[in-house]
Amino acid sequence: MLGKLLFRYLKKYKWLLLGVLVFQFASALATLYLPTLNADIINYGVAKADTGYIWTHGAFMLLVSLGQILCAIIATFFAARAAMSLGRDIRADVFARVSGFSEREVSQFGAGSLITRNTNDVQQVQMLAMMGATMFVTAPLLAIGGVIMAVRQDVGLSWLIAVAVPVLLVVAVLIIGRMVPLFRTYQGRLDTINRVMREQLTGVRVVRAFVREPIEAERFRAANTDIMTVGRNVGSLFVLLFPLFMLILNVTVVGVIWFGGVEVNAGNVEIGTLFAFMQYVGQIMGGVIMSSFMAMMIPRAAVSADRVGEVLDAESSMTRPENGVTEFAAPGQVVFDDVEFTYPGADAPVLTGIDFHAEPGETVAIVGSTGAGKTTLVSLIPRLFDVTGGSVKVGGVDVREADVDELWKGIGLVPQRPFLFTGTVASNLRYGREDATDEDLWKALEIAQGKDFVSEMPDGLESHIAQGGTNVSGGQRQRLAIARAIVHQPRILVFDDSFSALDLTTDARLRQALWRELPDVTKIVVAQRVSTITDADRIVVLDGGTMVGVGTHDELLASNDTYREIVESQLGVDA
Known part of the structure; x- marks a missing residue:
């Protein structure tokens, strides 16, 4: 589902992605070339005390470094544009899909879960797209290219790389494999805590009326503890992973210095070549670590993509006829x-x-x-x-x-539990018909028996209405909802116990x-x-x-x- 989702949306930004690939490729090549330049300066310029050679190659090395930085910046900019656009498009499509759901589908997913899927889950996919675009070329090119360049510098020390890289990959596979089920559990726990929080906020009056604050606080604490436990387990694996990576990297560098020092002492390797080999080892390990970091992000993003895909693929029971x-x-x-x-x-x-x-x-x-x-x-x-x-x-x-x-x-519907939106009295009434005049609004309020209390509000039609209409009474909320339906000018008015x-x-x-x-x-x-x-x-x-x-x-x-x-x-x- 993850690959399908990324391909479905990122194909719209193929030119941005092409720019990312080109500039990342250029940045990676420059990064691979710098240790060789450094080795040349040390081996020839410093060894022969050739100041002109040092200045000339040093200036060229500086120019390559600046080019590498510029290419990385441009590639990151293009990647950010593509990833942010991806997130925007997915959120828009999820919202459009949910808007077309019937009550059946909304109840099936749950309002809290739908909100989580359109925010946190989309963000996980978006982050993967961002990191993937910036590392897609760099990580494998540094790893593979580093091996090639290191072997070119000194074949005798290459066995250190042949040992270190497989050990690094085994550690990554073992730890990341344990993360996959935890990520899925984490997203489910996130749904739960969002649901509990939403219920407590919308039902705050009931909670207070029945003095249930301690019980609701305990309920939230339990949900909060559940997600903390899973997050702590994931964090523990992260904490374990990077020290192991650094241990393997540092042991490898120590091995290069030890065995390389022997080669230098024997006159088989120049000091500049040894430094270059050490830099290439660092680049190889860096490439593998970046790839491992991507591999850590993929499981959580895959779980999130599955959850987003469930919404996008859900067919509403209320199908719209073609004609x-x-x-x-x-x-x-x-x-x-x-x-x-x-x-x-x-x-x-x-x-x-x-x-x-x-x-x-x-x-x-x-x-x-x-x-x-x-x-x-x-x-x-x-x-x-x-x-x-x-x-x-x-x-x-x-x-x-x-x-x-x-x-x-x-059809004008006045539901059993009328809902008002954040805004003003006028904006809520014009929800039924945007081009309604103030005269139309006052007429509807007069029919709905709401003219008197709206007139007494500080700003009349422009008086503020809180989300859900919590700053007006239940009877006022019902009358505003009835007035909104009247402004709609329907041929059929449906009142679902709207006068209670x-x-x-x-x-x-x-x-x-x-x-x-x-x-x-x-x-x-x-x-x-x-x-x-x-x-x-x-x-x-x-x-x-x-x-x-x-x-x-x-x-x-x-x-x-x-x-x-x-x-x-x-x-x-x-x-």
Whole structure:
């Protein structure tokens, strides 16, 4: 998956990568050539006290060094451009893929895991691309080229390299092999700590209300300790690896000095050649160490690439039709035709035998006990889930055959738990329609019974809204969410228990304003309070995921036991 992911994205930057290869090649050649120049200066210039030779070759050596530095800088710049672009493109594609997921896929991966995959996992792949681009040529060229150049300097000492390099490779393979499973465990633990942290931040009010701070702190401590343990094990292997590398390198250099000194004393090797051989040994070991460092990065990046690839390869259960229908013959009409829905892996369907319709301008209410399937039912209208049996038609078109964007344009959804985004009141309301004027926003707020409290805010429409709307009350959040749906100007409004935080008076005024100001808009209302839906044109009664009645309030009160029980249980509240 790692190679597939890198090839898929880096092929767009082939010219940058070609520049990296060219300049890294030039930098590596210059690095390999410098010890030879140094040997020549010592062997000939210093030995013969030829000052002119020393200055001439010294200046050339300085020029080669400057060229090597310049090539390395340019190669690193190109590599950074390619790697940063790679990270940007992967993050953009992961975000686009997740945005197309249905609720099913989001629940399957988990919000915390999806965030980790689009940040930390992408960063691991990006770092590998960066390091790989800068070391891809340098490491093998220094290792292989160093061997060749060292042998050219002195064949007699080459046996030291033949011993040191295999020992270095064996150590690297043994230690890196133990790192691979640890990296996979580490990423999983990172998911866990992100999930725990996210839950505690979003549920901070509940935590404090139930005095659960010590327990949540212990829960976080456990997750934190788990990831620390794995990280410590990985760190221990890193700590072990580099000292062993340096030990092998230093022992090899000591061997070169020892046996080379014998050769120099015997007159078989010149001192400059010995120095050059030592430099080449260092370059060879450096190349092998760089390759080992790359090999250490590859397992973690491979794990991260697999996790990113799982998201990119995941097929949303909500498939977009190639030639989706964009024209709706009956705008505002909603028809449930023998609908059945089963969650993946569930033993029994959540909904079965759902069969009703809502004509343009009508109000259809959905009632039932907790867990009856009301939220699941209305989620099928904007196609947050796909039915597993029967069909849902909006505007006379099966939602699975409709163009998704056109379908969503005609539906305004107010979820059970309304969510507001960081920004202002105006920016949140314009989430429904960006070109809405201030007059449109005030009109929507007036219908949603939110005009008064927004007017009292310090900056009116430009008043700040915190993430999730935590700086406004639950009732204000609901009214802002309703106003946002109205600004959208849909043909169908879906209210999923969206009046639960409102007092009875505000609830009544809001419903009257909706019915009065939006007579042509179809309204699908999920409600717990009977008073909210007594005026509905049609009431659908659910019990255990099955329709047990449909009709007006009076008709159901006279003929439906389930509905009558619901009404009687609330008589003391909604009399």
